[in-house]
Amino acid sequence: MNIKVALVTGGFTGEAEISYKSSAFVYSQLDKSKYDVYVIDITNQGWYGSLGEGEKVAVDKEDFSLHLNGEKIRFDVALIILHGTPGEDGRLQGYFDMIGLPYTSCGALTSALTMNKGYTKSILADIPEINVAKSVLLFENHRKDGVRLVEEKLALPYFVKPNAGGSSIGMTKVKESAQLQEALDKAFDAENTGQQVLVEEFVQGREFSQGIFRNAKGELIVLPATEVRTTREFFDFEAKYVPGLTEEITPADLHVEQRDRAARIIKEIYVRLDCKGMVRVDFFLESTTDKFYFIEINTIPGQTAQSFIPQQVRAYGMKEGDFYAELIAAALK
Known part of the structure; x- marks a missing residue:
């Protein structure tokens, strides 16, 4: 019997449009011979299962189920690809915890905490080899x-x-x-x-973004880093999503010591914040000192074909579908 996956998308902010692109890519990569995938769209107007060709059915919030053709569909796992609130700030995770539904992201407390950039920096400030800007x-x-x-x-x-x-x-x-x-x-x-x-x-230096995830065996896997070079003043919304404004180099040109140091830091961040699933850490490498400066952590990173995590998964030598399968398997454990 196939695993029933709720692929959760949408959201209450301007990031919803990115969520839809991310979830469309993830859907295309999931092995439909192993998973029955239902796209769940959560918006301010309601929660709906998208059935294709504009057809949708309301989600029963009592147990996060769908009623289709006289059958009640209950999910085995939620694959959360919803950027911003309520999918990235712990609200959805708290709800799933209450109804007992496994999910692929960080838990409610970690998600809520990491959405607060200032509080996150306070917790990470004493990690060896990482610095935080004033x-x-x-x-x-x-x-x-x-x-x-x-x-x-x-x-x-x-x-x-x-x-x-x-x-x-x-x-x-x-x-x-x-x-x-x-x-x-x-x-x-x-x-x-x-x-x-x-x-x-402001920290003057090179900017990087690097993913990490825990696989089904419980191992922490640090993905190759991506260096970000933009023609914009900084890596803003347009630089992230308008083609041609940014050069993204994966794997990044870092020497062995820098790669090893980044991996140590990112693993410590993951453990210190009690992360689950995949996360992405953004950081600067200061030009004059070769010190790493933490920027922020993203617990529901973008998942379009051009996004950092899929780039890094491919550079690691893994297929995106296999990567998402690892996240699902880890969540079900």
């Missing part, structure tokens, strides 16, 4: 005083970003003080990001 975390009641609080503690240029956002939505690189208030307002007002803003000092 930063200021601002809450909504700091909005009027934000410029002063930032300028008192940080030196230009700054990166200003929603503390709980993704895909670089609401993010700005600030080169001069006159730009700061507008950048803070943009980050505070980004949709569904909790009205918290993280401001960091």
Whole structure:
């Protein structure tokens, strides 16, 4: 009997459009001789099973099931490919925990924590061989005083970003003080990001993104790193998703010591944060010091054919379908 997989997509933020592209790619890679795959679209308008050609049926939220042709479909596992809230911030994971449905991502607490960039940096700050940029975390009641609080503690240029956002939505690189208030307002007002803003000092260096996952045997596998070189001011939403603006080099040109050091750091991050499934860690390699600087962790990374994780899976010598099968098998254990 085939394993019944709920491929969860959609979401409540602007990242939903990326979720749909990611889930379409994952669906195309899953072995339909092993899995009965049902695409579940979660939006502010409702939760629906997508049955093709525009047909859909409401999800029974009592037990996350579908009623089709007089039959009740209950799932063995949820493959979460929903970027942003509620799939990446722990809300969906908490619900699945309550109804007893296994899933492929980090747990509720880890997911909620890692969506908060400032809190995550605090937990990782003492890991050997990793550095974190100086930063200021601002809450909504700091909005009027934000410029002063930032300028008192940080030196230009700054990166200003929603503390709980993704895909670089609401993010700005600030080169001069006159730009700061507008950048803070943009980050505070980004949709569904909790009205918290993280401001960091700029780190000059090469940017990398690297995946890690736990396979069905329980082994931690670090994938080859990707170096990101963009013609944009920084790796913003357009750089991530508009073809031709960014060069992505997989595997990245790192020497052996740098590769080994990155792998040690990423494994420690995974363990320290109690991660599950696949995650992706973004970091800088500072030009003048050769030090690694943590940027952020993504617990539901993009999964289009061009996304970092599929690139890295292929560079590792693995087929994407086999990779997703490992995630499912690990979740079912």
